[in-house]
Amino acid sequence: MRSRRITFEALRASLDNYSSLGLAKLNDPDDVLLESARLLASHPIGYYDGVYLALAEFLGGWFVTADEKFYRKARGLFPSVVWLGDIDL
Numbered sequence: 001m002r003s004r005r006i007t008f009e010a011l012r013a014s015l016d017n018y019s020s021l022g023l024a025k026l027n028d029p030d031d032v033l034l035e036s037a038r039l040l041a042s043h044p045i046g047y048y049d050g051v052y053l054a055l056a057e058f059l060g061g062w063f064v065t066a067d068e069k070f071y072r073k074a075r076g077l078f079p080s081v082v083w084l085g086d087i088d089l
Helices: 008-020 029-042 047-059 068-074
Strands: 063-065 081-083
Touching (some): 029 047, 063 068, 068 081
């Protein structure tokens, strides 16, 4: 079975829809990678945690986690790290 390809018009409509959501966009993703490298060099955290933490710090958002081990390491160092159980949904 051959997969159907998206048309340019459908792709354009999807991108326009995405843009209208008002989500934050990175001007230079290398800044986040450099910040994550700095975090990884100075703190005992995993690679993906470092990248997501750098992204949260860079965008001024939260890094919501359910990883108890990571949370215990990061909670006193990074105000952007939030325990999932502390959020009222």
